[in-house]
Amino acid sequence: MGLGxxxxxxxxxxxxxxxxxxxxxxxxxEVLAVLTPRFDVERFGMxxxxxxxxxxxxxxxxxxxxxxxxxxxxxYEQTPEPKFVLAVGNCAGTGGxxxxxYNVYExxxxxxxxxxxxxxxxxxxxxIIHGVVKLLQKLQEAS
Amino acid sequence: xxxEALGVVELLVFPGFLxxxxxxxxxEWVDRKFYAKLQYRYGPLYTGPKGFLQPFADFVKLLAKxxxxxxxxxxxxxxxxPILMLALAFYALFYVPIVPxxxxxxxGAFEGDLILVIFVLTMVxxxxxxxxxGSTNRFSAVGAVRTAFQLLGYEIPLxxxxxTAGMGAGTLNISLIAQKVASNGILASALLPALAIxxxxxxxxxxxxxxxxxxxxxxxxxxxxTEFSGRRLAxxxxxxxxxxxxxxxxxxxxxxxxxxxxxxxLIPVQVSYFLWFMFKTTVIVMVxxxxxxxxxxxxxxxxxxxxxxxxxxAAVAEAIFIQVLLAAGVIA
Numbered sequence: 001m002g003l004g005x006x007x008x009x010x011x012x013x014x015x016x017x018x019x020x021x022x023x024x025x026x027x028x029x030e031v032l033a034v035l036t037p038r039f040d041v042e043r044f045g046m047x048x049x050x051x052x053x054x055x056x057x058x059x060x061x062x063x064x065x066x067x068x069x070x071x072x073x074x075x076y077e078q079t080p081e082p083k084f085v086l087a088v089g090n091c092a093g094t095g096g097x098x099x100x101x102y103n104v105y106e107x108x109x110x111x112x113x114x115x116x117x118x119x120x121x122x123x124x125x126x127x128i129i130h131g132v133v134k135l136l137q138k139l140q141e142a143s
Numbered sequence: 144x145x146x147e148a149l150g151v152v153e154l155l156v157f158p159g160f161l162x163x164x165x166x167x168x169x170x171e172w173v174d175r176k177f178y179a180k181l182q183y184r185y186g187p188l189y190t191g192p193k194g195f196l197q198p199f200a201d202f203v204k205l206l207a208k209x210x211x212x213x214x215x216x217x218x219x220x221x222x223x224x225p226i227l228m229l230a231l232a233f234y235a236l237f238y239v240p241i242v243p244x245x246x247x248x249x250x251g252a253f254e255g256d257l258i259l260v261i262f263v264l265t266m267v268x269x270x271x272x273x274x275x276x277g278s279t280n281r282f283s284a285v286g287a288v289r290t291a292f293q294l295l296g297y298e299i300p301l302x303x304x305x306x307t308a309g310m311g312a313g314t315l316n317i318s319l320i321a322q323k324v325a326s327n328g329i330l331a332s333a334l335l336p337a338l339a340i341x342x343x344x345x346x347x348x349x350x351x352x353x354x355x356x357x358x359x360x361x362x363x364x365x366x367x368x369t370e371f372s373g374r375r376l377a378x379x380x381x382x383x384x385x386x387x388x389x390x391x392x393x394x395x396x397x398x399x400x401x402x403x404x405x406x407x408x409l410i411p412v413q414v415s416y417f418l419w420f421m422f423k424t425t426v427i428v429m430v431x432x433x434x435x436x437x438x439x440x441x442x443x444x445x446x447x448x449x450x451x452x453x454x455x456x457a458a459v460a461e462a463i464f465i466q467v468l469l470a471a472g473v474i475a
């Protein structure tokens with residue numbers, strides 16, 4: 001019962017932190033579209049938070065440049081458990097068009113664990129919401 | 144014996160801790176929902192009916208999250224401030240008439256409780272400063288200093304304007320002021336400018352747009368709240384909701400008569416208290432949400448400049464106005 005309540009609250013109140021790890025801004029604009037009135041994810045209890053200490057889901061766009069790697073790891077470590085990572089866009093999934101560049105890590109999962117990948121260049125806001133729903137479903141099914 | 148039992152119920156259940164907790168979450172919901180409506184959004188929608196359980200879900204989730212204590216923080220302040228802030232917000236609410244049950248006044252009412260509540264409001268602002276300062280984070284420190292600076296701006300006009308209501312009613316007992324205002328139409332209308340000033344001051348006290356300078360997330364992450372996570376953040380958010388409740392209840396009591404109002408026929412007096420209280424406070428919270436949706440953030444110097452140049456002068460003018468009316472015998 002108690003655990004059921006906690007699980008319910010986690011599914012109903014996913015707060016996100018938006019992190020740009022070297023994206024071209026296209027994915028970021030789509031993430032913002034998710035938060036603004038047209039798609040309004042506050043309907044599902046999602047809020048954008050400024051501090052990683054307040055967040056549950058880190059939404060990462062971009063292909064993780066060498067320069068930002070340490071910052072990304074630090075932000076990930078600053079986020080309290082349970083935390084989840086949503087990699088938005090082709091770059092965050094595989095490095096995208098920056099694959100085999102000398103200065104990128106070719107994907108967020110080379111640096112920190114990722115829960116859900118949302119492909120697209122950039123993915124549409126519906127796709128990002130779908131990714132979050134997949135994440136919450138994983139949470140629902142986990143015991 | 145019966146009276147004591149009723150007193151315990153009043154302290155713990157209605158309108159005590161349980162009802163106040165519900166009220167705080169209800170006001171957060173009204174605030175978020177109305178704010179969303181003004182922006183052509185829906186706001187929380189799927190958590191309970193119309194998203195009513197959203198603040199509760201946020202609270203439970205934060206309670207169950209990992210509670211990080213960074214190595215550099217002042218552990219004593221980091222632990223003390225959330226608890227003390229919650230306790231103070233609850234404490235002040237027992238002096239504000241909400242739904243009087245046993246006696247016809249608030250649970251802890253005594254002559255001079257207005258001074259006590261003003262003191263608690265200042266203490267809450269000061270605790271925010273200590274919380275940010277104890278975090279030893281550069282963003283927290285900037286937010287904390289801004290909180291303290293902002294406190295200098297809004298605190299004096301707020302105190303002047305709250306005491307003006309006391310002057311007009313001839314008492315410093317919040318419940319008696321509310322009764323007097325509810326029964327005296329001339330006093331209530333003379334206090335309308337004071338109502339407007341107090342709403343602006345409470346907007347600053349609650350650190351909401353346009354006075355959310357201490358937690359400006361585009362500049363300083365989350366201000367004095369930056370380092371808090373898990374349980375501590377849950378307590379802070381809950382304390383902020385209670386502060387919103389306190390602001391709405393206090394404004395309603397001092398300037399609109401709080402729970403007292405014209406008797407509604409065919410229902411017990413306590414039910415009419417409840418209906419009047421909910422009506423007045425909900426309207427005040429909606430006005431606060433409307434201000435939040437209308438404005439953009441001010442700079443800290445603009446805020447302090449505005450408070451001292453305009454707000455304080457308006458508050459003092461209102462106090463003089465009430466004194467003149469009292470001297471002329473207009474307010475009986």
